[in-house]
Amino acid sequence: MSVVQRNLRVNGSRLWDMHMEMAKIGPGIAGGNNRQTLTDEDRQGRNLFQKWCENAKMAVSIDTMGNMFARRAGRDDSLAPVMAGSHLDTQPTGGRFDGVFGVLAALEAVQTMNDLGIETKRPIEIVNWTNEEGSRFGPPMMGSAVFSGALAENVANATQDHDGVTMAEALDAIGYRGKVATKPRSIHAFFECHIEQGPYLEREDKAIGVVTGVQAMRWYKARVLGEARHAGTTPPSSRKDAMTAAARLVLKIDDIMQKRGDAGRCTVGILQAYPGSPNVCPDRVEFTVDMRNPTTDELNLMDKEFRRAAEDLYVDTGCGVEIEETWFSEPVHFDSNCLDAVRRGAEEHGHAWRDIMSGAGHDAVNVARLAPTAMIFIPCKDGISHNEAEYSSPEAIAAGADVLLAALLDLAE
Numbered sequence: 001m002s003v004v005q006r007n008l009r010v011n012g013s014r015l016w017d018m019h020m021e022m023a024k025i026g027p028g029i030a031g032g033n034n035r036q037t038l039t040d041e042d043r044q045g046r047n048l049f050q051k052w053c054e055n056a057k058m059a060v061s062i063d064t065m066g067n068m069f070a071r072r073a074g075r076d077d078s079l080a081p082v083m084a085g086s087h088l089d090t091q092p093t094g095g096r097f098d099g100v101f102g103v104l105a106a107l108e109a110v111q112t113m114n115d116l117g118i119e120t121k122r123p124i125e126i127v128n129w130t131n132e133e134g135s136r137f138g139p140p141m142m143g144s145a146v147f148s149g150a151l152a153e154n155v156a157n158a159t160q161d162h163d164g165v166t167m168a169e170a171l172d173a174i175g176y177r178g179k180v181a182t183k184p185r186s187i188h189a190f191f192e193c194h195i196e197q198g199p200y201l202e203r204e205d206k207a208i209g210v211v212t213g214v215q216a217m218r219w220y221k222a223r224v225l226g227e228a229r230h231a232g233t234t235p236p237s238s239r240k241d242a243m244t245a246a247a248r249l250v251l252k253i254d255d256i257m258q259k260r261g262d263a264g265r266c267t268v269g270i271l272q273a274y275p276g277s278p279n280v281c282p283d284r285v286e287f288t289v290d291m292r293n294p295t296t297d298e299l300n301l302m303d304k305e306f307r308r309a310a311e312d313l314y315v316d317t318g319c320g321v322e323i324e325e326t327w328f329s330e331p332v333h334f335d336s337n338c339l340d341a342v343r344r345g346a347e348e349h350g351h352a353w354r355d356i357m358s359g360a361g362h363d364a365v366n367v368a369r370l371a372p373t374a375m376i377f378i379p380c381k382d383g384i385s386h387n388e389a390e391y392s393s394p395e396a397i398a399a400g401a402d403v404l405l406a407a408l409l410d411l412a413e
């Protein structure tokens with residue numbers, strides 16, 4: 001019976017150096033990274049990660065979705081592993097920390113265990129999930145979705161990028177379609193470190209966010225239907241302009257968010273007008289809506305308000321609205337034991353911490369279907385992410401990795 005060692009620190013400069021080394025692969029144009037999934041840059045990043053894992057005496061296996069698992073044996077290697085990781089792919093204009101931090105913090109935790117000669121009862125696995133970002137192939141979090149059984153592998157494999165290349169072809173092209181079947185298996189606990197991608201931790205001077213869950217999300221496609229008319233000859237009284245009607249509805253959607261203070265999120269990210277001529281009043285405007293809230297009940301209310309606003313729009317403008325819901329994701333609540341392990345880790349290192357809900361989706365959401373799961377957030381400068389300017393300090397990432405190490409040792413013993 002061995003006692004878990006407390007208050008161990010990772011090697012912060014080694015962890016920082018690994019980030020900077022990884023960032024050299026697929027450099028962006030403004031100091032960040034463009035290492036999109038299953039590109040040659042992704043291949044190089046994966047190769048570097050594999051080399052580091054092998055140097056740390058871990059065996060790397062790759063599944064048919066290209067998910068990479070590096071395994072450190074436990075004293076009882078028949079037990080289910082404790083797993084940690086995230087993703088190495090980036091957005092086209094991505095940062096150096098989103099995803100990368102979660103993979104490298106796990107690697108650094110294992111390297112620290114090696115340095116200190118620490119063995120754990122359970123094996124420890126580090127994972128690099130394929131295609132978390134979803135910018136080249138949709139949907140996002142694809143590797144972990146297939147692994148957890150939330151997405152069929154043949155559906156994932158058939159998705160195409162802008163050039164018509166399928167996911168399966170891209171996996172083959174970079175030599176990362178592995179032999180291990182991608183399917184659920186027993187995991188004792190899963191931890192994902194990630195930058196917050198929002199402003200709260202920095203604003204409140206907290207080093208650690210104990211991520212209690214991920215908010216509910218709903219996506220829509222909205223179609224506003226008017227009448228195409230000559231821009232010069234049609235007086236206001238004769239118009240059914242889909243663009244001005246859509247603009248009103250977009251502002252109503254913003255109201256739905258604003259009236260909820262900090263709790264609601266509404267975003268119109270893509271908007272297209274048809275037929276698309278400068279001197280024709282559009283007869284059709286299509287736009288996407290992304291709505292989020294920590295609770296499904298409140299998200300349902302937001303849905304009702306959105307649909308009512310669409311009905312009112314017809315009364316006010318004569319333009320009808322078709323609303324198609326394209327995605328719904330239930331809120332996720334992480335495991336209380338895993339969360340307590342993270343809180344204990346923060347306490348023993350004297351890091352200021354707070355509980356926090358994640359505004360973004362993460363691979364941990366998929367893994368939470370299979371295994372007790374928690375996430376650890378660290379602050380990032382000005383809350384900026386999915387942007388090449390994304391930054392977290394060497395001290396911030398070391399603090400997150402220290403807490404991860406503590407939580408891994410807790411759960412692996």
Ligand SMILES: [Zn+2]
Binds near residue numbers: 087098132194
């Ligand atoms: Zn990420």
